[in-house]
Amino acid sequence: MAINSLSIRIDERMLNKLHVVADYEGRSANSQILILIRDAIEKYERKHGKIEI
Numbered sequence: 001m002a003i004n005s006l007s008i009r010i011d012e013r014m015l016n017k018l019h020v021v022a023d024y025e026g027r028s029a030n031s032q033i034l035i036l037i038r039d040a041i042e043k044y045e046r047k048h049g050k051i052e053i
Contacts, residue, residue, distance in 0.1 A: 015029075018032060
């Protein structure tokens with residue numbers, strides 16, 4: 001699987017809070033974001049069915 005990058009705009013306060021949460025979980029901000037995205041996709045798929053790509 002290829003690894004791609006995604007640039008997002010995020011305000012400083014939210015980014016700082018993300019770093020606090022990630023540090024608490026023992027993760028990088030990038031890893032924390034990936035987990036949040038994975039969880040959101042899993043929640044969507046439970047409600048709407050598997051996404052077939």
